[in-house]
Each structure stands twice: as C-alpha cells, then as structure tokens.
Amino acid sequence: MKKIYFDNNATTPVDPAVREAMLPYLGDFFGNPSSGHEYGEAAKEGLEAAREQVAALISCEVDRVIFTSCGTEANNLAILSGVSAYPDRKHIISSPAEHPSVLEVLKFLQQNFGYEIEYLPIGAGGGIDLEVLSSLIRNETVLVSLMGANNETGVLWPIAEIGEICRDKGVLFHSDVVQMAGKEKLNVGELPVDYMSLSAHKLYGPKGVGALYVRSGVSVRSHIMGGGQEGGSRAGTENVPGIVGFGKACEIALHGLAGYAGQMKSLVDRLSHTILENIPDVLINGQDEPRLANTLNVSFEYASSAAMIQDLELRGIAVSALSACHSGDQNPSQVLVAMGVPESYLHGTLRISLGRYNTPEDVDAFLDILPNVVKKSRAGFAV
Ligand SMILES: Cc1ncc(COP(=O)(O)O)c(C=O)c1O
Missing domain, CATH: 3.90.1150.10 (Aspartate Aminotransferase, domain 1)
Known part of the structure; x- marks a missing residue:
C-alpha cells in the first residue's frame, strides 16, 4: 500500500539536500561556534552562511535574523521583547486563531502581569476587518500579534496593511509567518513588520530550529538567560546542524517559490x-x-x-x-x-x-x- x-x-519531510548539508555538522564540523579556534570557526561559518540563506528568503539584512530553538520560541521571544520595550503600555491585540505559542504567552501576561488582551473577531470566511483592528488600537496598546497564514485553514491575512496601521499608530507588530514562509513571497523591505517568526520544519528543514526576524531599531530581549550568543538576543549554544539545515531549506524554498x-x-x-x-x-x-x-x-x-x-x-x-x-x-x-x-x-x-x-x-x-x-x-x- x-x-x-x-x-x-x-x-x-526533511529534504534530502537539507540532510546532506547537515551531515558534516554532525561529524567533523562539531565545534562550538563561540569558540575561537578552528573547530569553532568552521561551525561559525556554517551558522553565518545559514543566517544569510534565511535572510535571503525574507529579503532582510543578515544581522536581523536571530536563531531560536523553534517557531514557538520565536513567538515567545517576539511578544516578550515587544512588551518589555514599553512596560507602561499594557494592552495587546491578537486573534483567537493564533497558534498556542502566541495565545499561551498572552494568557501568561494577562494572568501574571495584568495585561489586557483583546482578540480581533474573525469573519465567517476566516478574514479580519482592518477597520475594527484600527479602532481597537489605543494609547496603551503596545503590540499587535497577528499571523500571516492560518495553520488550520490556510487563510492569509494582509500583513502589509496590518503593519501600516500599526506603524501609523506607533504600535509594534509581530507576525507569526511559520506557515507562510517558503510558501508565499515574504519581503520584509515591503512589509512594515517589527517581528516575524519562522520555523524550519514547516519548510522541509529539521525540527527544533526557528528564527525571529527583528526590524532594525526594534528592541529584543532574551528571555533565556545565559551566554551572549546570537548577539545577546538569545542565550544558549546554537543548534548548528539544525540551523545549517534550516538555511539550506530556505535556499531551496526561495528557488522553488x-x-x-x-x-x-x-x-x-x-x-x-x-x-x-x-x-x-x-x-x-x-x-x-x-x-x-x-x-x-x-x-x-x-x-x-x-x-x-x-x-x-x-x-x-x-x-x-x-x-x-x-x-x-x-x-x-x-x-x-x-x-x-x-x-x-x-x-x-x-x-x-x-x-x-x-x-x-x-x-x-x-x-x-x-x-x-x-x-x-x-x-x-x-x-
Ligand atoms: C502557525 C504556527 N506557529 C507556530 C508554530 C510552532 O512552531 P514549532 O513547531 O517550530 O515550535 C506552528 C507549528 O505548528 C504553527 O503552525
């Protein structure tokens, strides 16, 4: 059968070319990318080449990509960074259609830190009303978190227009584009998005690797405390083989888009x-x-x-x-x-x-x- x-x-499934690209980093290139010697250098080269490949998929500057352990962590990092940037503003707008890795963080902020979370209604077709979004934003609003594509229905939301509204009103905008990356063109130069979350295993890469795009000038605050990896934005030794695979998967996706x-x-x-x-x-x-x-x-x-x-x-x-x-x-x-x-x-x-x-x-x-x-x-x- x-x-x-x-x-x-x-x-x-992991693309065979992705698997091939990863193998050397499970063998000879096993070094810690933070080490100064040649083993570390070899791992660092793989890490930085992958950063370029991920950045190319979404057309952003290379130093705007932070590697994480998954899409879930990228969503956590985006939301917690956004709210930390403006601690006096305690209103967040999101939607009931978000992934649990967004909804659970919002619930945590509401229950433990007094945030007010407002959920945008979803239309019968799965769309959202931008005028309603605009009307909900107020002086205390710190962040809007709305996904690019829904994981269950595949419905796409207009992240360019959402971003314009947020920018006009001086509110940070995070978008979970985990399901969109590799399937739809994403050009952050044309998208007024402040944070964007990606995950490797949705685009023929390995599990346990993700990335957060953070716009230049926008605050990011590591919620995992430890070393200074990822420019101080995400502590913890990078998953080099996984990240190399993620980079290769992005390169393949970009060509096949x-x-x-x-x-x-x-x-x-x-x-x-x-x-x-x-x-x-x-x-x-x-x-x-x-x-x-x-x-x-x-x-x-x-x-x-x-x-x-x-x-x-x-x-x-x-x-x-x-x-x-x-x-x-x-x-x-x-x-x-x-x-x-x-x-x-x-x-x-x-x-x-x-x-x-x-x-x-x-x-x-x-x-x-x-x-x-x-x-x-x-x-x-x-x-
Ligand atoms: C829309 C969306 N966001 C986030 C995630 C979480 O990604 P990860 O499995 O890498 O944690 C998923 C995975 O199912 C998803 O579909």
Missing part, C-alpha cells in the same frame, strides 16, 4: 472541486479568502473527524483535523468556532495540507476513497 502524507502543515504555488493550487483545486461535486453537505472553510495554495480545510456535516482520520490512516493516508498541537483534544477547532462554523459541521473537519512531494496520483487515490470514508463516518455518527 502506497502511503500518502497530506499533513504538511503539521510538519514536512515561483513554481510552488502553481503546483499546489492545481492539486488543491482539484481536491476541492471534486469533493464539492461528489459529497453532499460540505463546507470548504475559508473558501472565499486568499489562502495558502497547499491547504484545504473541509467540514462534512454530521461526520466525525476522529473516525475519518482513523479510517484514512488504515488506508495509508495521513491527514489531520486541527493543528498537531491540538490533535489530542476532543474539543473542536477554536479557529473554526471563531469563524462561526455551524456545530453540525464542526466535528467532521479534515485539514488536508499538501506538500512538495505529493503527486496528482496521491490526490486521485484520496478522492477515490474519501466519499466512502465520509459515508461510513456519517452512518456511525450519533446526532
């Missing part, structure tokens, strides 16, 4: 058209909003996500319902709840996220199986 992996928003969206879009369009044609009572979440080309979030009325995922798994197909960090939850997606997806559809949702290695045959095989999987799940669904 050929296995089909349709969960690329959870993580992507132009072709990627077209390749993904034709596969995802075929998926959504055929599903809508062949299966009744279906909602494509975020259908009318600009979306990541690889992501399809679909809800089947009176069906069970868990039953469908299990059935697909038995047939060699890996999909998910929500983000991987929530996959153990019984609760429906908070993103879809915030979008107002009806209760009868909420529990029958699949997130299908394609990747570079998927083929039209994978899509055909999935489409052949899916109607029966949904039918079976509906038959067993207790209303």
